[in-house]
Amino acid sequence: MGTSTDTFDSTTLAALGATDGTYTWTWSGASADSLTLIVGTAPAPEPASLAQLSAGVVGLGLIRRKRIQ
Numbered sequence: 001m002g003t004s005t006d007t008f009d010s011t012t013l014a015a016l017g018a019t020d021g022t023y024t025w026t027w028s029g030a031s032a033d034s035l036t037l038i039v040g041t042a043p044a045p046e047p048a049s050l051a052q053l054s055a056g057v058v059g060l061g062l063i064r065r066k067r068i069q
Contacts, residue, residue, distance in 0.1 A: 013039055018039045019038070019039065020039055020040040021038075021039060021040065022036065022037070022038050022039075023037040023038075023039070024036045024037075025035070
């Protein structure tokens with residue numbers, strides 16, 4: 001894996017013109033390689049998934065409490 005030598009001092013990807021999305025550059029030849037840049041924010045967890053996780057944690061707590069008593 002190569003190391004980037006590009007420097008973007010005191011700027012953002014948005015200021016450089018990169019909008020949300022996936023950008024892929026591919027080179028061919030003897031030293032073929034590619035670069036993928038993913039711009040955007042990570043999606044927030046869905047409310048249903050968060051509710052299921054909370055219910056699971058509460059259930060485990062109740063099982064543990066029942067075993068201790």
